[in-house]
Amino acid sequence: MEILRARLERPSKETQSCARLPITGAPNMLISASAHLLTEDTVRALNRVSSRWENDVSGQIVAVSSRVEALADRFIDLLIRESGVDSTQLGKNLLQEYGDSFHQSWLARNRVLKSGFGIQAGSMPAWQDMELVIEVRNAIVHGDGSLTSRQAKDPASLIIMRKRMAKLLRSDIQGRLVRLNDEAGVLSAEIAIRYATSLDELVSAVRPAFVE
Numbered sequence: 001m002e003i004l005r006a007r008l009e010r011p012s013k014e015t016q017s018c019a020r021l022p023i024t025g026a027p028n029m030l031i032s033a034s035a036h037l038l039t040e041d042t043v044r045a046l047n048r049v050s051s052r053w054e055n056d057v058s059g060q061i062v063a064v065s066s067r068v069e070a071l072a073d074r075f076i077d078l079l080i081r082e083s084g085v086d087s088t089q090l091g092k093n094l095l096q097e098y099g100d101s102f103h104q105s106w107l108a109r110n111r112v113l114k115s116g117f118g119i120q121a122g123s124m125p126a127w128q129d130m131e132l133v134i135e136v137r138n139a140i141v142h143g144d145g146s147l148t149s150r151q152a153k154d155p156a157s158l159i160i161m162r163k164r165m166a167k168l169l170r171s172d173i174q175g176r177l178v179r180l181n182d183e184a185g186v187l188s189a190e191i192a193i194r195y196a197t198s199l200d201e202l203v204s205a206v207r208p209a210f211v212e
Helices: 037-047 057-083 089-103 106-117 125-142 155-169 184-205
Strands: 021-023 026-030 172-174 177-179
Touching: 026 089, 037 057, 037 172, 037 184, 057 089, 057 106, 057 125, 057 184, 106 125, 125 155, 125 184, 155 172, 155 184
Parallel strands: none
Antiparallel strands: 021 026, 172 177
């Protein structure tokens, strides 16, 4: 379903940020002063993942993925609300029928961001890295630490995934078993922070400038 793009209202103070937030473990990365509070909250939570899930790398990766998923969902809800699409009975009916489907998968999230608001979230370099973290999360949750049948069925994709695992997470795949490095959780959080700030920039671009 394509949501008609409408002139978005000026954001409320609750969705604005007043400070630049340094990112723990990545001294050269800062959130811009126009970052949404949603993003700041997400980054703070991601920075706490390693301490909250100490010595549990799998738990860290699942928590990281959940945080990013929640951020994307909240941005989608925010954009839909501000678009005014629910101001007509037709819009309300369509949202009631299809609204939940926007949050059912990453394919659905990226599709509604693109078709509804022109946000090319699935084309961001940061998404390519985040997608790997999500695939590892799926192996943990759905495969009990091993690749699922879907993930393992394409040998070419498996080779690419293994190379990216080594490069980005310093981890490996042995057979179908995912072997996580002790630092994989922290590395996943850093990837998630880059994704969150990149998504924030794209969302900000389709909303009015943050001015008093």
